[in-house]
Amino acid sequence: MKYVAERKLLFSEKGGQCTKELVIKISEPFVVNQNDVKFPTDGVTSGCHVEIEGLDESGFNLYGMDSLQAINLASNVEPLLERLSNKYDFFWLTGEPYFDE
Template identity: 35%
Template sequence: MTQRFIAERKVICEDVATGLRRNVTIRIGVPYWPPGDPFASCPVEYLGLFDEFADAKGVDTLQALQQAADVDDMLRRLGHKYRFFWESGDPYFDE
């Protein structure tokens, strides 16, 4: 089955230790109810950063979508290892 994506963001990721930069594409898929799972899921990909990433979970499809779309929280948690920039080169966070 081909995954359908409903939102996308492109950023530049810089490794703090090496200064190497790479392009990262964050994509959010369509939330769904996995068979037999009491929680809804929403696919999220961090292409160029992680090879695999678990679907976001929620009590319903709206919460699963909210969890998947909270990319700023995920990028902040990676701040000890990476710096992030918009494609323009401007810092992603104003900190």
């Protein structure tokens, strides 16, 4: 799979001191095959795969009406990180907190 964008962060378990690297990767968009999904497609409907390296989380696909919307939805990693922030603290590679407190 070819990835077109990635974000590298550091993370630790909530309140922990040990940080590890996390990489979120976004694949290039692909046209969705009707046999692979349970919603109607039109030959333009596209998806992007989001891969999470470093955490015990599975990758997933996000879908859009076209490739531009698929990339836009997949690149918005804030909701994913906010959901995971119940368990983890996230930091930029510089050590600064990812989320403003």
